[in-house]
Amino acid sequence: MEPDHRVTLRVKVADDGSIHTFTVQVLHNDVPKSERAxxxxxxxxxxxxxxxxxxxxxxxxxxxxxxxxxxxxxDTEWSSEKGGTFNVRTSDDITSVAVGESSTEFMPRTPLTEDHQPFLDELAARGWQCTTEDISIDCTTNGPGKxxxxxxxxxxxxNEPRLVEVRVWFGGAVPGPEDQRMIDAYEALAAVGDRGEVAAIGLRKLAEGEKLFFNSDVEFYRGDAYYQVQGVQFI
Structure with missing residues (x-):
């Protein structure tokens, strides 16, 4: 399958082996929604x-x-007291479908790291100025993008804050894998440990041309103006 065409299927199976929830996501650039459908x-x-x-x-x-x-x-009449739900979402290049039993169980987004301070410290050491406000971290430098x-x-x-998403925004030209801001982002992610090292490798693959892929519980996505690394929320 070409880089700009990805299909992801996730299935949550109940203890008795039955399907509890399934989600399907199709990314395909430059095709009409009907083809993805x-x-x-x-x-x-x-x-x-x-x-x-x-x-x-x-x-x-x-x-x-x-x-x-x-x-x-x-809403659906799933064969349980809880009932069920479905959701269909479509954007310019992605269509996703989720179908399953209703649940009161909340599943948090998977954090990229247990401690995000090393991420900030590494960026600061590389000349970035970071500010944190509520749930947002914003880092800038003298160069383009942030x-x-x-x-x-x-x-x-x-209820301690965990880093669940990192985006490298473009400013002007799309940065390649050896662009300095990308190297800074790789090293900042790697500074948080093994999970961060994996995230850094995935971020580089986006800069090399990948569009959307998953590695265990992390989603990697290349938008029109940013590269994104995000912990997965399974439900």
Whole structure:
């Protein structure tokens, strides 16, 4: 599959082996939504037949995938007291579908590190000026672009803030893998430990041309104006 065409399927299986939730994401640049919808239908149609939905609910999900609404959410009569939900989201190059049983269990976004201070210290040592306000980290230097981070306390131990997202924003030309700001970002991520080293490798792959991929519980995405490293939120 070419770099700008990626398909991701995640399935959460209950203790009895039944499907609790499934999500499908198709990234395909420069194709109409209808083409991505056809690809997604080929993936989800067999799954829809395996989950405890009514025929009307299955049809509602399929119509949402085939339709023109960019973000559609609905309730389903999942065969449990909790019921179920579905969500279909579409952007210029990504269509995603989530179907499953309703749950009151909150799953936090996976942190990139338990301690983000080494990330900030490394950037400071490399000449970046970072400010932290509430959940946002904003780092600038004399060069173009900036590096920003997002912190989250939701679901984290003792409600302590954890770094869950890093973006390298462009300023002018798109930076290549050897651009100084990219090297600074690699080293800052690597400074937080083994997980950060993996994140740094993934960030470099974005700069080398990859569009969207996952490594365990981290998502890597190349937007029109930024490279993004983000912890996955599974539900």
């Amino acid at each position: 056809t690809e997604i239908r080929g993936i989800i149609d067999p799954l829809l037949d395996e989950v405890p939905l009514s025929d009307a609910d299955r049809q509602a999900v399929r119509e949402a995938v085939d339709g023109e609404v960019e973000n559609e959410t609905g 590096i920003v981070g997002t912190l989250s306390t939701a679901g984290q131990p003792n």
